[in-house]
Amino acid sequence: MNLKKSAIAAAIVGACVSSLANSKTLVWEDNFDGDSIDKSVWTYDVGNSGWGNNELQTYTDDTANAYVEDGNLIIQALQNDDGSFTSARLKSLGRMTYKYGTIEARIKLPDLDAGLWPAFWQLGGDYGQVGWPACGELDILEAGMAEALSAGTVNSEVSGAFHWWHESDDYTGQADYGQSKNLVDDFGSSTDLTEDYHIFGMTWTPDSIVMWVDDEANEVISIGSDDPAFDEFRQHHFLILNLAVGGIFPEIYANSEITAPMPAKMYVDYVRIYDNDDSSYSTEIALAEDTAKNGDVGVFSEGSNLSESLQLGTDTEMYVWNQNSMTATVSAEAAEGDEALEFDITAGEWFGMGFWMHYDLNLMNYENGHLNFKMKTTSSQTIGIGISSTGSGDAWVDLVDGDDTYGLERDGEWHQVSIPLSKLGVDFNTISQAFMIRGDAASEDFVLAIDDIYFSESVEKTAPTGVFSLYTETTEANSTFTLGTDGNLYIWGDTLLEATQTPFEGEESLSYYSSGAGWFGMAFTADSYYDLSAFDNDSAALNFALKTSSDTTFKIGMKSGSVSDIGQQWIEFTSGSDPYDFARDGEWHQVSIPVSDFSSEVDMSNVIQLFELLGVDGDISDIEIDDIYFSGGSSDSDNSDNCRPRSHKCHSHQKKHKHRHGGCTPPAQCAQSPRRN
CATH class of the missing domain: 2.60.120.430 (Galactose-binding lectin)
Known part of the structure; x- marks a missing residue:
């Protein structure tokens, strides 16, 4: 998305492109008609690295930042109490790529004034092998540019751009070419970017690429791409949709300078790809299951x-x-x-x-x-x-x-x-x-x-039903997570030390105090993924006994999937406003968290960390947990005769390093290579 218009690049692009045929056949679409984002098509970029553009937001996979509602994908930028921002960036990398054809997205944008930077764009499928810009980048929609902010036209100005690595007798190096147009002044639109939906499209052939708005006649930018220097644009590309905050495009680099109304919502009605019905080439679609x-x-x-x-x-x-x-x-x-x-x-x-x-x-x-x-x-x-x-x-x-x-x-x-x-x-x-x-x-x-x-290949997942116990001696269960066999309990980064136990039930509990690292964490991590789909219902709960007298904020979480920071949900416990009627009086309290409080973010069919504890706001003087189990797992053939009490607990606690991205959100692989006390 780095728009750096180059005089050299401008000199090597085609001066004009032939008119486009209107005949085309729909070959792929996502109309966002379901109740959630299709994970077989879209995954996420997450983090706050600035993304090479000095962007201000942290991208998340949270449903607060990206969700489906009323037939729209909604990407929502939010401002936190401390002035920071979160948003979302979805990509089809490894899930769906395409080559040639006409692509359209019907999008309505939020008020961009000042500092928002929405985009609909794509990168070459060899991004992982050659990097950027050698993979090629096609920016079908960008808005929020600094020039439009200065001119007071930011909510009607759109940009298209090309970025690639150019090699020819005339020039070798990074090449960038972009242009902007005004919906109202240049195309006669009666509405700007925020008042109504507009269709942002690109017609991509072996010889030319044209980006347009609402109608193919409304050309924003084009190039003739039949030169070998444009090989980046003759391969499969994957799609990206995002809403950035700040950065080099709006030329805003401080949270305090963002004045756009929050929350800010980018509505995507659909994304569609058409074959251009040209006998000399055809559109190629590659889905994950194909490769x-x-x-x-x-x-x-x-x-x-x-x-x-x-x-x-x-x-x-x-x-x-x-x-x-x-x-x-x-x-x-x-x-x-x-x-x-x-x-x-x-x-x-x-x-x-x-x-x-x-x-x-x-x-x-x-x-x-x-x-x-x-x-x-x-x-x-x-x-x-x-x-x-x-x-x-x-x-x-x-x-x-x-x-x-x-x-x-x-x-x-x-x-x-x-x-x-x-x-x-x-x-x-x-x-x-x-x-x-x-x-x-x-x-x-x-x-x-x-x-x-x-x-x-993958082995069959364990799929418990009824009552599924993690750490209990007295609760009768249909199935049990056995420490040392099914997985282990891991202390992250030696951040917790064992304290005197005063069990809620049985003879043992998990009793800790901080080692002084300034954060702490632990998890029950399985050796293979669990299918907890039976607990993905309104009656199921994660149950445990908990006690502390500390005022330190902590979180209880679950994690699904293999990618760090994706598929994880935390429930925050804050002194003075603890959820689920928990009290910090140093006495035992039974806590039942509805599984539905996790399942909006956690894929319950693919869980790897079954129970997590995390604190990032300092040390904790005491915390004790016991009697951990899931209840309410539906089954067509629950058999009460299979219920049995857990016979023992394993107290060989494994220790692992904290999460490599800041030490806050432990990754799925934190449970590798355990070391026993």
């Missing part, structure tokens, strides 16, 4: 079990990141087949390697599966195993000497290692590095060999 892999997919394997094997040089490349410390050779001493990879690691420097993908590998069917490989070494060095995705970055599991959780022993023999992919929280639709190894500087040289690397 999804199935079966055992090999990364470096000759196994007979494989349904498909990635090919070096075609699908993937292997890179050693630090050749000063890591040397790769092919060994004939394979665990299977004829070849294995052997790495000589030199002491004194970090080491690392990865299998980089030529395209985003779609492993949407593997989120609850396993990463499998054979490894041998005699080193006691901690070895990180990871994967990376375009949509959400990388994730790692540490193989620690003395902990054979995943199967590795340090005896110089081949061992089968199997890591649940639930421990590697990434966007599985967009895997950009299929396998990675890393480690800190070793104290002595060692050899590491690896072979038979492959992914196995």
Whole structure:
């Protein structure tokens, strides 16, 4: 969305584009007619990085910022009590891409004066491999520009733009070309951007691209794109819809300078893609299910079990990141087949390697599966195993000497290692590095060999009904989460220390005080995803006993899905206004949170963190929790004879690092590589 009009870029665009044919056939649409955003099409960008444009808002996946209502997708910017802003940015990355055709979105914008920056745009599908601007960017709608703010026309001025990496005899480098038009003055519209819906469209062919408003005759900007320098615009693109606050486009960089009325709502009635009915080309639509892999997919394997094997040089490349410390050779001493990879690691420097993908590998069917490989070494060095995705970055599991959780022993023999992919929280639709190894500087040289690397598909999820217990000794349950078998209880970043227990029921409780980190957190994290759909009803509840005498604010949460900060919901407990009749009197109180208070954000069919505690506003002097269970899980065949009391609690509390993005919202993979007390 960075609009930087370049004289060089302007000189190389086509001077005019031929008139467009009106005949076209609808091939894809999202009319937002349901009761929620279609997650098979849209995912989110989240965070407050500024997005390369010095934007002010924090993007979230909260239903307060993006939701469906009355046949519209509504993207809503909100201002918090401290003056900060939240909003939403939706993208179809890894879910839907297209190439060529006519695209339209019917949109009504909020009052943009001053500082709002709405956009409907798209990026090339190879964004994860080549980055920006080499992937190409097409901005079909942008509004809120500084020039229009100064002229008092911001609510009627629209912009279209192109960004790409241009290579030719005349110029090599970043190229940007944009133009703006006024709906009222240039196109004779009777309404501005805020008074009514307008259709923002683009007609995209192998030879030209035209962006327009309401009618193809209302051209905002166009280029002739038949030159090889425009290859970025001859590939599949994914869509983005967002409402930014501040940044380089409105040239506003302080919260206090945002004067646009809040809340601000961007209404999207539909997005539609048409084939242009041209015999020389056709529109291509690619949905996630079209590119999804199935079966055992090999990364470096000759196994007979494989349904498909990635090919070096075609699908993937292997890179050693630090050749000063890591040397790769092919060994004939394979665990299977004829070849294995052997790495000589030199002491004194970090080491690392990865299998980089030529395209985003779609492993949407593997989120609850396993990463499998054979490894041998005699080193006691901690070895990180990871994967990376375009949509959400990388994730790692540490193989620690003395902990054979995943199967590795340090005896110089081949061992089968199997890591649940639930421990590697990434966007599985967009895997950009299929396998990675890393480690800190070793104290002595060692050899590491690896072979038979492959992914196995998702296993069936556990789907409890009736009463599902997490931590109780007396509540009768239809099914039980067994610590050490089904998952574990993790303390994040050593932020909580065990205190004297005064159980609400039974013989044990979870009793803590802060270690002084300034924040604290813990979670019951499953080893594989749970399907809690039976509890997605108006009668189900998350029940627990709670007591504290501290005034520190804390949150109770649940987390679904594999991507950090997406699919998570927190219920805040604040002294003086605690919910659910909880009192901070140092006595036990039973709390029942309706599951519906979580399910607006949490995908109950895909839960990984079943119960979370988080505090980010300082330390807590005392907090004790007990008798945790879900109730009200509907089933067509609940059988009371299956009810049984939990026989014991596990008190081997596992500890993990705090969340890498600021230490506030723990990711789904926080439960990797546990260390027992």
